Amino acid sequence: MGVQEASQNKEQLSLERFDVLVIGGGVVGSAIARELCRYRLRLGVLEKNPDVCMETSGRNTGVCHGGFAYDTGSLKAKLCVEGNRMMDSLSKELDFPFRRCGKVLVGNTREDYERLLEVIAQGEKNGASNMRMIDEEELHRLIPGVIGKFAMLSGNSGILDPFQMTIALAENAVQNGARYFLEREVTGIRQTEEGYLVETSRETFRTRWVINSAGLNCAKISEMLGIRGHRVIGSKDDYILLDNRLGKDLPMPIYTVPSNTYMGIHVTITTDGNVLLGPTAQDTENLSWYGVEQKNLDFLYKAAMDLWPNFTRADYIRTYSGILPKWIDGNGKIQDFCIEIRDDIAPRAVNLVGIESPGLTASVAIARHVIRMMQERERFPGNESFDPVRHGIVRFAEQEPQVQAGLIEENPDYGQLVCRCQKVTRAELLQAVHNPLGVRTLTGLKVRTRAMMGRCQGGYCQMRLTQMLEEELKIPEKEILYSRPGSPLFFGKVREIADTGNNGTEKAEAGNAQNGNTESERGKGMDIGRMPGDKRNSMEPVPGEEAHS
């Protein structure tokens, strides 16, 4: 159930009829799929990457927003508040990390103060609660290392793990009968009498309903549906992730006073205890380039030093980048979420455009909103066997010693530590390898177990992880992918182990003149290429290097 659909015959798939196809396996697409499982529907999710959560959903600050930062009456405000309220029960149901730790918006000037009062007022109108101004003393009691004169404390805000959340939603959907089709990029959509033909890089799918939850590709899919004219730009966010030794010094995220266009640089804590600096937030038309820029790294360092200077350059673990899709009007002004069904142009197609922040917080609320809109047009029969509970991988490192001992007794693979710095055991990795979505990449293992996320970034354990993927899933070494399609790790083996006698190997007898006292065989071999005495390559040494041949 729900295993990688690659094995399924192309022919077979094209004969199937889906009730609903969700385009996009990010947090919103997966939330929609999971919520749709409450109804009896033939449900499929098309995801272009080899795993879920690889685009915007996996490249953000991981904050559960309070709902005060959005215009009153907007979908952003309404759905954020709704999403925020449900996060405790949702995170328990789905077994993903969430901490309602609160958040501060720090200010220093008179204008900041006024603005924060406005924010509180807006928040209250939006239905957000538990916000108040705190003075310098209280601020520093809460967060000793922060620089600021006062702040607005949003007690309802929190932090969550966006990967675990998206994966949990997807796995719960699959558990309840949804089917995920990975590495299917939608290339075209055609309307038919009963619905749509959705063409992908592999098969063509037939469906009655289509949901455009394609994030950065929302405008592209929207156009394919015939709904033209949505202008979407990107907001590119660069981040620096810091060592989790700092986590104990930062109890909650620190934001600066927001404006309408930009949230300011944040110093956030993650559910794993890492500190996150960012984002930088620059407008961009390029919705696919995730390179981190030096000037942004310099800016983040300086800006963070002005807010929470309790780290050094030596604490950098890694950098990354994300892009938020923002729906803008003709004047470039950022709009609300666009969640529409254009019955005239594309009936039974839900079009989501510009789902940026607070999309993560609001994801399940968005899903329920989408389903309400769908139900206004078609009543779906309920699914009595819907199980909202999903269990993730039991993490050895989070258990008490007695529980740890019990885990090992039951399953000795819990007694083999593979990733030392994150204390991840073989048992957890095996579960991650055999995950319900059929993901087979190295980063797929990483996000499911935390392996490779520590200071050594997989320097010690990645060899064992790739070996597990090869052995457990019988993937040839050249096909082991790091993360994205076309990201192989290896070019082959160093030595091919020749089969006995088949391919031109000569049996080299032990004890003969050329050989020693070990049994061996000698094959055809391969040329190495460039070697001593060969002509140098074309790059000339710069002055300062010793002259040589």
Place this chain on the structure above:
Amino acid sequence: MTVSGREPCTKGNRLQTTAERVRTLTCIICPNGCEIRAENKAGEKEAADWRFEGALCPRGEKYALQEMTDPRRTIATSAAVRGGEEPLVSLRLTEPIPLGCVREAAEEIHRYTLIAPIHAGDVVIRNLLGLGSDVIATRTVKAAVKAVQACTVREEMS
């Protein structure tokens, strides 16, 4: 005679340099690391034609001369193992060979698949390419027992 019937590698004696007759090298004999300037006006490989400057002791000049006329190296690489607990065994030469022969030496070693068990110190190839160096295993690789056990079980059951 070599296994393949090819001539042993004889490229060792030609000069490393392509154009230059003046070279600077850092001596590695002792921590002083003298920078030795070596010049050969005649352009031949004859020992008498080399002149050295900068060496604080005669060992340095001896090293420099060796490097200029007949640079030699030991190499280490790995070979495939069949039937072992590990897929590779690390190997190295026992004697330095001419630098110009390193490529062929490596290619030759890479042709071999060794059969487990292999013990560290085993000579796996004697007198590689006739260059006067053996190739020895530097690691012990035991024979994998799994396959054998499976056979035994099957035999018992049949």
Place this chain on the structure above:
Amino acid sequence: MNEKNMQNVRNVDVLIVGGGPAGLAAALRLWEKGIRNILLVEREKRLGGILRQCIHDGFGLARFGESLSGPEYAGRFTEKLEEYGIPFLTDAAVYQITPEKIVTVVTKKGLLTFQTKAVILAMGCRERTQGALAIPGERPAGVFTAGTAQAYMNLYNRMPAREVVILGSGDIGLIMARRLTLEGAHVHAVFEIQPYPSGLARNLQQCLRDYGIPLYLSHTVTEIHGSSRLEGVTVSEVDEHLRPVPGTEQYIACDTLILSAGLIPENELSLEAGVILDPRTKGAVVDEHLQTSVPGIYAAGNVLHVHDLADYVSEEAELLADAVVSGLQENDAQEEKIPIRAGEGIHHTVPQKTGGREPFLLSFRVTRPMQDVEIVVRLADQVLLRKRRKRVVPAEMLRFPIQPFLNAVQKSGEAEVESPSEYRNRAAQESPSGYRNRAAQESPSRHRNRAAQESIPENRNRTEDGMCEENSDRPAQEIVVEIRKIMPDEGFGKEVE
């Protein structure tokens, strides 16, 4: 801990964390000195640590008088270990060390808990990563640290590269340049951010020049390109502050970037045990017995400070083992230690403090290459060591035995200078062959590491942990290690090695 756990606690006199060159040497020495209740714990399936993947030769010349590969060097120890029947665990990971020296080990058979009298930390190092370097650009597959590539190739039989660029001229990167070439990859170039190479002369010759691989000094990688697999890198020249010079960018198409930009002692467990680290070495602060700030917890090898030579790692571990034996037998209170300060030009010292009543080995590195220098170690006006060297580089650790000085002060007030026999002994350590084989091994430059990080001017005066370099509070007594250039008119003298 509940009662059930208490019942399962075993008593072990000395637990050694790590079965690499340090751990193995310590175990053997302890056993040879009669300590029997010891346990060596190794997380891999086999003993040997990092030596297992270092298949090149050059190990053991100082110690055994032979040029061995890493696995063979390890074999010399593991053979004895097995012969003596020294207890060890493999496939067992130390999970936690408490300040009370209770050690938890995770094994397939369950959680093992040990109450120990002494713990020897011998966990080695990790490598500086792409993320830690914060190289701008994308994060595709194909960026590997040198040690990871080495493990893939030499242990796991996986070829990760075809067209290669190497960042960092440390010895691991140089060794990998040769290894990759011997396996058919094309190494385009090695780029080094400093104006001098980090690796040793022998490797520059035998890993780069032999294969026609150019080395570009004062260069670094300023951008990584490729969204799935690496497609290329941009390299730039850097100025004297190690900042990229605009306009000097060059693009090199390649599918692999090997990072050899520094080793960092792996002290996760140590931190959890309450061990205080020296931000300069990233290893523990130790006294002359190599005992850390936690009584009974000791450290040796790369986990204490990054070494160049496995032979010296083993020696350091043996000195540590001797100290542990004394510690177990005498159990005396911690005496007052005199701090050792690294003067200008000296990056750090190990140990960072000493009692002064016993001879000890002082190890240190310089911050930059220097020529014709004199090294002086003194306690106020008393000179403990005076040595001259023609050439010192950060890549080569300097090590000198220091004689006891406290009794000397009390009795005669005269400085003890190294006696001729001490000198000879030391010279024997620094034998020509010893030096030669050092070249083949890892040789990180921590100075270079720190400099490479200091791309933000404001950060330049901060040490790694954020504390300012300048410390105006000098303790009443301190030993200073100084280095100065010998003036031309002074003459060098005959102390040439």
